[in-house]
Amino acid sequence: xxxxxxxxxxxxxxxxxxxxxxxxxxxxxxxxxxxxxxxxxxxxxxxxxxxxxxxxxxxxxxxxxxxxxxxxxxxxxxxxxxxxxxxxxxxxxxxxxxxxxxxxxxxxxxxxxxxxxxxxxxxxxxxxxxxxxxxxxxxxxxxxxxxxxxxxxxxxxxx
Amino acid sequence: xxxxxxxxxxxxxxxxxxxxxxxxxxxxxxxxxxxxxxxxxxxxxxxxxxxxxxxxxxxxxxxxxxxxxxxxxxxxxxxxxxxxxxxxxxxxxxxxxxxxxxxxxxxxxxxxxxxxxxxxxxxxxxxxxxxxxxxxxxxxxxxxxxxxxxxxxxxxxxxxxxxxxxxxxxxxxxxxxxxxxxxxxxxxxxxxxxxxxxxxxxxxxxxxxxxxxxxxxxxxxxxxxxxxxxxxxxxxxxxxxxxxxxxxxxxxxxxxxxxxxxxxxxxxxxxxxxxxxxxxxxxxxxxxx
Numbered sequence: 001x002x003x004x005x006x007x008x009x010x011x012x013x014x015x016x017x018x019x020x021x022x023x024x025x026x027x028x029x030x031x032x033x034x035x036x037x038x039x040x041x042x043x044x045x046x047x048x049x050x051x052x053x054x055x056x057x058x059x060x061x062x063x064x065x066x067x068x069x070x071x072x073x074x075x076x077x078x079x080x081x082x083x084x085x086x087x088x089x090x091x092x093x094x095x096x097x098x099x100x101x102x103x104x105x106x107x108x109x110x111x112x113x114x115x116x117x118x119x120x121x122x123x124x125x126x127x128x129x130x131x132x133x134x135x136x137x138x139x140x141x142x143x144x145x146x147x148x149x150x151x152x153x154x155x156x157x158x159x
Numbered sequence: 160x161x162x163x164x165x166x167x168x169x170x171x172x173x174x175x176x177x178x179x180x181x182x183x184x185x186x187x188x189x190x191x192x193x194x195x196x197x198x199x200x201x202x203x204x205x206x207x208x209x210x211x212x213x214x215x216x217x218x219x220x221x222x223x224x225x226x227x228x229x230x231x232x233x234x235x236x237x238x239x240x241x242x243x244x245x246x247x248x249x250x251x252x253x254x255x256x257x258x259x260x261x262x263x264x265x266x267x268x269x270x271x272x273x274x275x276x277x278x279x280x281x282x283x284x285x286x287x288x289x290x291x292x293x294x295x296x297x298x299x300x301x302x303x304x305x306x307x308x309x310x311x312x313x314x315x316x317x318x319x320x321x322x323x324x325x326x327x328x329x330x331x332x333x334x335x336x337x338x339x340x341x342x343x344x345x346x347x348x349x350x351x352x353x354x355x356x357x358x359x360x361x362x363x364x365x366x367x368x369x370x371x372x373x374x375x376x377x378x379x380x381x382x383x384x385x386x387x388x389x390x391x392x393x394x395x396x397x398x399x400x401x402x403x404x405x406x407x408x409x410x411x412x413x414x415x416x417x418x419x420x421x422x423x424x425x426x427x428x429x430x431x432x433x434x435x436x437x438x439x440x441x442x443x444x445x446x447x448x
Contacts, residue, residue, distance in 0.1 A: 040223070050282045065235075
């Protein structure tokens with residue numbers, strides 16, 4: 001039963017991820033309406049993993065909000081999304097002492113949590129070292145995202 | 160569908176979380192045949208809804224409205240406001256931390272020491288960490304480690320028991336123990352410890368037993384250390400700590416109670432450079448298991 005329910009979630013996510021993203025009209029972040037729908041599903045899948053726990057714990061222990069949260073379309077076919085969140089040890093805005101720069105990267109595709117995903121949390125002492133991990137995380141198409149206290153992630157498109 | 164609720168609170172600077180799985184009750188109450196039928200209907204219904212609403216561009220905003228964006232900002236996770244550490248203040252006001260690991264240092268004969276680090280977090284595999292020695296402690300050689308590769312850092316951190324001046328910071332480097340590729344598995348339940356790594360090494364400790372403890376704190380854009388003089392009695396090892404450098408989150412929630420483990424927790428670890436696949440599912444440990 002548990003496995004069936006899990007399969008239902010995974011397959012539903014896969015169906016939506018595969019079936020969407022073909023609209024032509026794009027918003028300021030470069031997402032189509034179909035992309036936004038698929039992105040919401042993908043973020044819902046990530047919220048069922050410890051990726052949200054990691055985001056929550058880094059936020060709480062660093063003591064301030066993330067400096068950025070980007071949800072980027074890594075590839076269009078197959079539709080792969082990349083969640084990229086960064087934190088800075090900004091003590092002027094609430095960060096605790098002895099904290100470092102941190103980043104969280106989560107890549108998820110049409111197979112959802114069955115295969116092809118990649119999760120990573122890293123810490124580093126310098127902004128330069130952090131920047132070396134950005135890759136294409138901020139390139140269009142990309143939307144701003146938020147970590148929600150309800151245990152989920154939310155997309156907040158520019159328009 | 161999967162249904163998880165989470166209750167979090169902090170106490171004494173530690174964050175506690177409890178996951179509730181509301182489907183666990185349903186699993187035991189619904190007969191098997193009905194459960195299969197319900198799951199099948201759920202699957203097709205959800206897939207149909209996904210196809211009908213998710214494609215075709217019927218909505219210009221993809222189901223995200225101005226009001227939902229406003230609500231998202233209202234629900235944004237915001238850390239508690241904390242005070243910078245001032246000795247003597249209520250620990251609840253101090254910066255929060257999470258119980259990602261525990262470490263124990265054991266003194267052995269002939270200047271040998273054993274460091275044990277255990278993954279106690281609810282996030283995932285610890286792949287890399289650094290151990291910053293306590294003040295007055297000089298690590299001279301790594302003897303062995305139970306997993307991964309452990310070595311001494313090239314440049315080192317500042318020895319907090321040296322004279323607190325700018326010149327002393329650069330002249331009293333105490334090298335860290337850096338461990339890579341350790342793949343320390345998380346616990347199946349955050350109520351239990353996860354995997355443990357031990358590092359045996361040779362070191363030299365100069366006890367100060369003073370009435371002034373000199374801690375260190377990381378500051379500045381380059382993350383350098385500055386002294387933090389604390390008026391309290393210090394005997395023995397004080398102020399060494401573990402810094403986690405890399406974690407691979409697991410693709411499921413780690414529960415806080417026994418019996419709530421995800422079935423994915425039973426999957427084997429992926430090998431080096433191996434990705435989970437439909438035919439051979441595995442859990443990515445980040446560094447080859």
